[in-house]
Amino acid sequence: MKTITIYDIAKEANVSVATVSRVLNDTAPVKASTRETINKIIEKYQFQPNALARSLLKKETGTIAMILPDITNPFFPEVFWGAENVARVKGYSFFLCNTAGNYNRESEFLSILREKRVDGIIFLGGRINLANCPPELAQEVIELSRHVPIVLVNGNLPKSGLHRIYTDEAAGAALATQHLIDLGHRDIGFIGGMDDTATTLVKIKAARKKLKEHGLELRQEWLKSGEFSVPGGRELMNQMLDQKHRPTAVLCVNDFTAIGAIKAAAQHGLHIPGDISIVGFDDTPLATAVIPELTTVSQNTYELGELAVETLHQIINGKNPKKQIVLQPKLIVRSSTGALK
Amino acid sequence: MKTITIYDIAKEANVSVATVSRVLNDTAPVKASTRETINKIIEKYQFQPNALARSLLKKETGTIAMILPDITNPFFPEVFWGAENVARVKGYSFFLCNTAGNYNRESEFLSILREKRVDGIIFLGGRINLANCPPELAQEVIELSRHVPIVLVNGNLPKSGLHRIYTDEAAGAALATQHLIDLGHRDIGFIGGMDDTATTLVKIKAARKKLKEHGLELRQEWLKSGEFSVPGGRELMNQMLDQKHRPTAVLCVNDFTAIGAIKAAAQHGLHIPGDISIVGFDDTPLATAVIPELTTVSQNTYELGELAVETLHQIINGKNPKKQIVLQPKLIVRSSTGALK
DNA sequence: TTGAAAGCGCTAACAG
DNA sequence: CTGTTAGCGCTTTCAA
Numbered sequence A, B: 001m002k003t004i005t006i007y008d009i010a011k012e013a014n015v016s017v018a019t020v021s022r023v024l025n026d027t028a029p030v031k032a033s034t035r036e037t038i039n040k041i042i043e044k045y046q047f048q049p050n051a052l053a054r055s056l057l058k059k060e061t062g063t064i065a066m067i068l069p070d071i072t073n074p075f076f077p078e079v080f081w082g083a084e085n086v087a088r089v090k091g092y093s094f095f096l097c098n099t100a101g102n103y104n105r106e107s108e109f110l111s112i113l114r115e116k117r118v119d120g121i122i123f124l125g126g127r128i129n130l131a132n133c134p135p136e137l138a139q140e141v142i143e144l145s146r147h148v149p150i151v152l153v154n155g156n157l158p159k160s161g162l163h164r165i166y167t168d169e170a171a172g173a174a175l176a177t178q179h180l181i182d183l184g185h186r187d188i189g190f191i192g193g194m195d196d197t198a199t200t201l202v203k204i205k206a207a208r209k210k211l212k213e214h215g216l217e218l219r220q221e222w223l224k225s226g227e228f229s230v231p232g233g234r235e236l237m238n239q240m241l242d243q244k245h246r247p248t249a250v251l252c253v254n255d256f257t258a259i260g261a262i263k264a265a266a267q268h269g270l271h272i273p274g275d276i277s278i279v280g281f282d283d284t285p286l287a288t289a290v291i292p293e294l295t296t297v298s299q300n301t302y303e304l305g306e307l308a309v310e311t312l313h314q315i316i317n318g319k320n321p322k323k324q325i326v327l328q329p330k331l332i333v334r335s336s337t338g339a340l341k
Numbered sequence C: 001t002t003g004a005a006a007g008c009g010c011t012a013a014c015a016g
Numbered sequence D: 001c002t003g004t005t006a007g008c009g010c011t012t013t014c015a016a
Helices: A006-013 A017-025 A032-045 A051-058 A075-089 A103-115 A135-144 A169-182 A198-213 A230-241 A255-267 A301-316 B006-013 B017-025 B032-045 B051-058 B075-089 B103-115 B135-144 B169-182 B198-213 B230-241 B255-267 B301-316
Strands: A063-068 A093-098 A120-124 A150-153 A163-167 A188-191 A249-252 A277-279 A296-298 A324-327 A330-332 B063-068 B093-098 B120-124 B150-153 B163-167 B188-191 B249-252 B277-279 B296-298 B324-327 B330-332
Touching: A006 A017, A006 A032, A017 A032, A051 B051, A063 A075, A063 A103, A075 A093, A075 A120, A075 A301, A075 B093, A093 A103, A093 B075, A103 A135, A120 A301, A150 A301, A163 A169, A163 A301, A169 A188, A169 A198, A169 A249, A169 A277, A169 A296, A169 A330, A188 A198, A188 A230, A188 A255, A230 A249, A230 A255, A249 A255, A255 A277, A301 A324, B006 B017, B006 B032, B017 B032, B063 B075, B063 B103, B075 B093, B075 B120, B075 B301, B093 B103, B103 B135, B120 B301, B150 B301, B163 B169, B163 B301, B169 B188, B169 B198, B169 B249, B169 B277, B169 B296, B169 B330, B188 B198, B188 B230, B188 B255, B230 B249, B230 B255, B249 B255, B255 B277, B301 B324
Parallel strands: A063 A093, A063 A120, A120 A150, A150 A163, A163 A324, A188 A249, A249 A277, B063 B093, B063 B120, B120 B150, B150 B163, B163 B324, B188 B249, B249 B277
Antiparallel strands: A093 B093, A296 A330, B296 B330
């Protein structure tokens, strides 16, 4: 089936392609009658202009990409959702690139996206969340950012000068810690997260600081890092509970691990929050799906996505948006935490 | 910053663009020495060919799109994940189009995707899941499928002749029903799902049939349809439990509603599965995140995505893949169901 | 092994 | 108000 072009339309309407282009884009006055005939023919053939040709010329594709580590972690769909909603009204479509936290794959995507001439890139997780990102990996992103606008969400690349949107995770962890202290807890542990990721380290540091303010400490044997997943959380919590001395409350790196922790505690015959309090992080939809519902820290996930696109859009249009936007998290108290008995 | 092209490379290497193109694509023999100089220059400028220009010529973009109703429902990321994994090795990138179940938005996306000349489209939810899809909506998809390959996942468009990959949901519902009957339940209810969607109706019908085989019936007052969400499930379960006569077991249209149902039951002081058994559908990651873990029906979600891309890829390459692939669901027994006391 | 040249489908001066 | 024409950056005959 021959795909029809602007030339076919022009010929049938006895006009030049320029005129057809004009009615297509409403970019210059066209006599009403000719416009009408043209439109009729367009309609008749259900003609749709080839966006590739247009993009080639205009040097813009109306496409942006989101690179993220794991679309099955409910945190990310939420960000995507926020981003897509504002992108759509601005006329962008979305490439979604799922990296599985694999740096090679990130590199591949970066390269493909450049070839495909996306108008901008939103980068989450992976290398930008490393406490110490290897220079080559960082350089690759910085290099690319000279060709296509990039904004980093909840991450950073030292000295890159890239635009960033992020949650103040330290503040969030402090909030959660304070909450537990207020409930009377003095023996507080921390679970989950790989110990080379910024998101983990920042939280631990903030918790430690807050504890110190109250003359408490984060004991080494109550600090368990590992994965970000439900099984990971369960595993770590099991380790925690198999010790002679147990904490009375546990901070978790995210909701996934918190849920794992809840399950492990339940298996140990512990009642939550009667015997042990548990706090999550992110306030994903999971938080209200468990029983007991999770006390957790909300990241304004949706807004993170919105702001990322907003910022990207401004850069694309030559504006100069703020280099950094930091969102303040909120503590959401539900039923997984309670006063120390 | 001037973006550099194949011409710049050619000039600097004192060759024609054709030669550069040849080394770029390894499409014809090039003298080793010239190849080397060219590669060196490419390297030097970090040159990457413009995919738009290539696509315009070759009439293929290496891009496929997934249209789905709700990326925050964990069922869909799982499908996406499966699809993307096989797409990536075949050299495709992915547009993700989130429609929020809005038919207008579906139409918009359809139109945009055609303009952008995607190589194929995977369609989930929305209009293809309607028990009675309005002809205009169906026609639009059928029309488009003459220009770009489309495969429908877990849905259908009557008389469209489109390729389909789907789970045998009726079989799944029968499995779940049989399971409850085997546990001794005779008073079985059904919760959730809009009553104009095929996915809901098919399950209800299958449950009813299975019950009938055992001389049982699905009582009208134990059949509650509404939404697919957690709050929806909770609301419907509340209605269910506020009645004088309660069922001893409840089938849910998906995991979301099942979780809502569990929460409602817990609020009513009911123990699960001691007082009431609950079965979900889809086996999303949520199923193992709740306590008690959900007995549910697995859809092989990941495989659904893989097969969709596989099929699309074949169509794109002029092969003739099977028109329909149906996957058999599996019952996953966990802790939310138990024998009737 | 290489180059010249003709497009792919569209937009945007420029000229009328 | 409308047409001519020169590209956008690449691939691919066809000749050499």
